[in-house]
Amino acid sequence: MEKKIAQVVVVGSFMSDVVTYVDRLPNAGETITGNQLVLCCGGKGANQCVSAARLGARTSMIGKLGKDSFGDEHLQTMTAEGVDTTHITVTDEALTGVGQLTVLPNGQNRVITVSGANAYLTVNDISTARTTISTAKVLLCEIQVEKDTAIAALQTANDLGVLTILNAAPACPNLDPAFFMLSDIFCVNETEAEVTTGIQVRSLDEAAAAAKCLLEKGCKNxxxxxxxxxGALLLSRGDAEKPVHIKAPxxxxxxxxxxGDCFLGALAFFLATRPELVLHKAIEYACIVASVSVQRNGTQPSFPHWNELPNELFRSD
Ligand SMILES: Nc1ncnc2c1ncn2[C@@H]1O[C@H](COP(=O)(O)OP(=O)(O)OP(=O)(O)O)[C@@H](O)[C@H]1O
Incomplete structure (x- = not known):
C-alpha cells in the first residue's frame, strides 16, 4: 500500500507531561516519596498532529516551545514523526508548557498545567505561516493557545478557502462567537459540550440538544x-432536525x-486525503482509528500507524 500524501496544518499546544505515581497525596508542608516518574510529550496540538502524521498526512505544526530540554524533545519527536517543523518556534519568554499529573493507586489524578511557551504563539506566527496554510486542505486548531492566535489561524484558513476543524478544548463557558463562525467543523467532547452550552450531555438525545444549541450559537456548518x-454525533446546518449517530467499534x-486527539488527527487526515468521503464516513473511519488507540497504553504511543489499520480506510475508489 502506498503511503498517502496530504497537507494538514495543526495550530496548537505542546505540553510535556510529568506524571508522578504515589500511594497518597502529601499534606501541606509534607514531602513524600513517589513510586514512579513518567515523562512524555503531549499537548492537544502536538497529539493531533502526530495522529494525522502517523496515518500518512503531510503535516505541518504551528506551535511554540521554550528553550529547554522538554522543547528539544518535542522537536525531536515531531521530526521523527515526519512533521514539518518550519513553524515550530522557540521563545525566551517562558519554558515549554507542562502538565504535572499526580496519580493515585485507584487511578484518580490531580493535574496542574502551565501554558508556558504556548501563550507566546502569536498572531504574527500565524501570518508567517500563511503560505503553508494556503497549501493545506485542512487546518486543525484547538484552544490551548491564546484566543487571538487561534482566531487568527481560523480566519486565515477561511480567507484562503482551507477547511477548518476547531476542537473547542479545553472547555470554555464563554467562547468568543468568532470560534463558532470560523469553524467548518466544531468538535467537542461531552464535557466540553456541556460547558459550552449549559446543557447536560448524558445521552444521545441530550447530545443532539447540545449540538442544536451550538448550531444556534452560530456554528458555520x-x-x-x-x-x-x-462514538460521535454529527449535526449539520440545513439538516438541523436530523442528527447522525456514528457508532464506535x-x-x-x-x-x-x-x-479525542487521536480521533481529531484522524478526521483531519481523512478529510484531507479522501475528498470523496462524505463527512459521516470520514467520522466513522476516525472512530475506527481512535478505537485502536484506546486498546493501548499512553497518549501518543497509543496512536496507530497507517499500516496497522484496515486497507479500506486508505483506498481511494
Ligand atoms: N471505550 C471506547 N471504545 C471505542 N472507541 C472509543 C472509546 N473511547 C473513545 N473512543 C473513540 O474516541 C473518540 C473520542 O473519545 P472521547 O469522546 O472520549 O474524547 P475525549 O473525551 O476528548 O478523549 P480524551 O479527553 O480522553 O482524549 C470517540 O468518538 C470514539 O470514536
Whole structure:
C-alpha cells in the first residue's frame, strides 16, 4: 500500500507531561516519596498532529516551545514523526508548557498545567505561516493557545478557502462567537459540550440538544460531539432536525487518554486525503482509528500507524 500524501496544518499546544505515581497525596508542608516518574510529550496540538502524521498526512505544526530540554524533545519527536517543523518556534519568554499529573493507586489524578511557551504563539506566527496554510486542505486548531492566535489561524484558513476543524478544548463557558463562525467543523467532547452550552450531555438525545444549541450559537456548518465508547454525533446546518449517530467499534478499552486527539488527527487526515468521503464516513473511519488507540497504553504511543489499520480506510475508489 502506498503511503498517502496530504497537507494538514495543526495550530496548537505542546505540553510535556510529568506524571508522578504515589500511594497518597502529601499534606501541606509534607514531602513524600513517589513510586514512579513518567515523562512524555503531549499537548492537544502536538497529539493531533502526530495522529494525522502517523496515518500518512503531510503535516505541518504551528506551535511554540521554550528553550529547554522538554522543547528539544518535542522537536525531536515531531521530526521523527515526519512533521514539518518550519513553524515550530522557540521563545525566551517562558519554558515549554507542562502538565504535572499526580496519580493515585485507584487511578484518580490531580493535574496542574502551565501554558508556558504556548501563550507566546502569536498572531504574527500565524501570518508567517500563511503560505503553508494556503497549501493545506485542512487546518486543525484547538484552544490551548491564546484566543487571538487561534482566531487568527481560523480566519486565515477561511480567507484562503482551507477547511477548518476547531476542537473547542479545553472547555470554555464563554467562547468568543468568532470560534463558532470560523469553524467548518466544531468538535467537542461531552464535557466540553456541556460547558459550552449549559446543557447536560448524558445521552444521545441530550447530545443532539447540545449540538442544536451550538448550531444556534452560530456554528458555520457542522457540530460534532464525541461520545467516548458511543462514538460521535454529527449535526449539520440545513439538516438541523436530523442528527447522525456514528457508532464506535466495540472494543475492550484499557486507556482512553488522548482518544479525542487521536480521533481529531484522524478526521483531519481523512478529510484531507479522501475528498470523496462524505463527512459521516470520514467520522466513522476516525472512530475506527481512535478505537485502536484506546486498546493501548499512553497518549501518543497509543496512536496507530497507517499500516496497522484496515486497507479500506486508505483506498481511494
Ligand atoms: N471505550 C471506547 N471504545 C471505542 N472507541 C472509543 C472509546 N473511547 C473513545 N473512543 C473513540 O474516541 C473518540 C473520542 O473519545 P472521547 O469522546 O472520549 O474524547 P475525549 O473525551 O476528548 O478523549 P480524551 O479527553 O480522553 O482524549 C470517540 O468518538 C470514539 O470514536
Amino acid at each position: 457542522h457540530v460534532l460531539i464525541t461520545l467516548g465508547a458511543q 466495540a472494543v475492550s478499552a484499557i486507556d482512553t487518554t488522548g482518544a
